[in-house]
Amino acid sequence: xxxxxxxxxxxxxxxxxxxxxxxxxxxxxxxxxxxxxxxxxxxxxxxxxxxxxxxxxxxxxxxxxxxxxxxxxxxxxxxxxxxxxxxxxxxxxxxxxxxxxxxxxxxxxxxxxxxxxxxxxxx
Amino acid sequence: xxxxxxxxxxxxxxxxxxxxxxxxxxxxxxxxxxxxxxxxxxxxxxxxxxxxxxxxxxxxxxxxxxxxxxxxxxxxxxxxxxxxxxxxxxxxxxxxxxxxxxxxxx
Numbered sequence: 001x002x003x004x005x006x007x008x009x010x011x012x013x014x015x016x017x018x019x020x021x022x023x024x025x026x027x028x029x030x031x032x033x034x035x036x037x038x039x040x041x042x043x044x045x046x047x048x049x050x051x052x053x054x055x056x057x058x059x060x061x062x063x064x065x066x067x068x069x070x071x072x073x074x075x076x077x078x079x080x081x082x083x084x085x086x087x088x089x090x091x092x093x094x095x096x097x098x099x100x101x102x103x104x105x106x107x108x109x110x111x112x113x114x115x116x117x118x119x120x121x122x123x
Numbered sequence: 124x125x126x127x128x129x130x131x132x133x134x135x136x137x138x139x140x141x142x143x144x145x146x147x148x149x150x151x152x153x154x155x156x157x158x159x160x161x162x163x164x165x166x167x168x169x170x171x172x173x174x175x176x177x178x179x180x181x182x183x184x185x186x187x188x189x190x191x192x193x194x195x196x197x198x199x200x201x202x203x204x205x206x207x208x209x210x211x212x213x214x215x216x217x218x219x220x221x222x223x224x225x226x227x228x229x
Binding site: 035044045046047050059061062095100101102103106107108109110111112113114115116 | 124155157159165166167168169172173178210212214215216217218219220221222223
């Protein structure tokens with residue numbers, strides 16, 4: 001059974017940094033692209049970042065480009081999201097999501113999701 | 124980015140009703156569309172991919188159709204467990220989601 005467990009969410013002031021982690025199990029982690037998808041309170045879904053199965057390609061939403069960095073450690077079966085220069089508008093639940101099937105590299109639907117971790121950015 | 128527009132934003136229905144949700148893309152996406160169900164405080168759950176393919180384990184009362192720019196999700200006979208918010212998502216290019224349709228009890 002696929003399991004994705006996020007951690008690292010916290011309450012942080014604007015301008016601060018945070019690193020989220022996602023521990024994966026139940027599948028061959030190194031064979032799947034992964035993403036971070038966020039949901040602001042009461043709002044819809046936004047994929048903020050994606051990474052290819054081998055980590056060689058990364059993708060970012062314009063809203064986080066230059067501030068967030070996605071990475072993966074395949075021996076540890078863990079996905080990361082380094083978030084710098086955090087803004088109030090980054091407040092959201094951040095979900096780790098596994099590629100379900102793809103149309104092209106970076107362009108896929110999400111077959112499995114973690115339970116999410118809450119990031120609150122406020123002064 | 125491709126913009127996805129869902130309608131209606133809220134839908135009131137009763138158990139047993141046939142329910143249809145529409146999703147429109149700002150440009151053609153062929154059949155590269157997925158549908159998700161989300162309940163309060165929970166992660167989204169994949170229902171349908173490539174516009175009309177039912178994910179394993181999803182009840183057959185859910186179905187999807189469409190191609191190009193217009194898509195529909197249909198629940199043939201609404202069940203108590205189906206009251207939730209539904210999202211479409213395109214993956215023809217950088218993935219983007221619709222704004223969601225909340226299905227509530229009438």
